[in-house]
Amino acid sequence: MSAEKIQAESRTEFGKGAARRIRRENKVPAVVYGHGNDPIHITLPGHATMMALKHGGANALLELDIDGDTQLALTREVQVDPIRRTLEHIDFVAVRRGEKVTVDVPVNLIGEAVRETLVVTENATVQLEAEATHIPEQIDVDIDGATAGTQILASDLKLPSGSTLLIDADTLIVNVTEQISAEALEAELEEAEAEAGIEREESDEDAAATEAAEGDAPAEDAPADSE
Structure with a gap:
């Protein structure tokens, strides 16, 4: 997996308000952890980062240029807006070439x-x-x-x-x-419910069918009048 090169900016503003301002500029707040160093808080370009993550998959490796310093970073957690599907925040772990992860x-x-x-x-x-x-x-x-x-x-x-x-x-x-058929699956379910002592409530369709069948059944012969 080759590392995608991304231009990053260090950031000193934190909190929800700062994050919203960053996202309004079509950028993504992120943080890089690892190697016993203090976390590095950065801002990434939204579109370029989204494309890099799509290309790299779940374990995308990025080569971050942070104020002139290069840092290899492995994607660890990506937060995505559930409605707009935009990047909300990314956690990276710092890695080195040849390092096992x-x-x-x-x-x-x-x-x-x-x-x-x-x-x-x-x-x-x-x-x-x-x-x-x-x-x-x-x-x-x-x-x-x-x-x-x-x-x-x-x-x-x-x-x-x-x-x-x-x-x-x-x-x-x-x-x-x-592959199990729908009929066989239903039979297995009924058997399991019976063993568990669960009684099914009769559905409206089944009740209507039962009533119709009873209505169509021939009436028993009435007893003959005694003389």
Whole structure:
């Protein structure tokens, strides 16, 4: 992963009011932690930073030019406005070239399993140790033609050179099962509810159907008049 170069500015104003002023100028407040140094509070250009994060993914590596000094920074937490989808704040951790870092890398499924199967991603990310400048953007998992019963464990993953798996090798990543029909799912749910002693309330549709069936049922023969 190559580092995106971003021009940053150090900042001395803090608080919600200062952050709002920064965002009105289409900039992003951020902070860089790490290596036992005091946090570095900075301001980043909004559009350029957004594009860098999109390109770098969850573990985007930026080369920040802070008042003439260069600092490699690994993205740790990104706050995004839930409505406008604009960047609100970013936390970075300072890194050095050749330094090993711990990251969670997304799992990316490639291909399609056979028909009438259900593919479940049991773990959407995998924790790795990798060089700060060689963090994989994603771990590809090939499920093309996978049949029901296929299970892909962490030990089955193809990791890029220099990366080390940090989770248990037996961790289930992808599970391919036989697709269950809606009828079978409903039957399993009813059986589980019955075992738990849960009684379902009859829906309006079911009640109407029951009433209609009772109304259509032939009446029993009336007893004959006695002579």
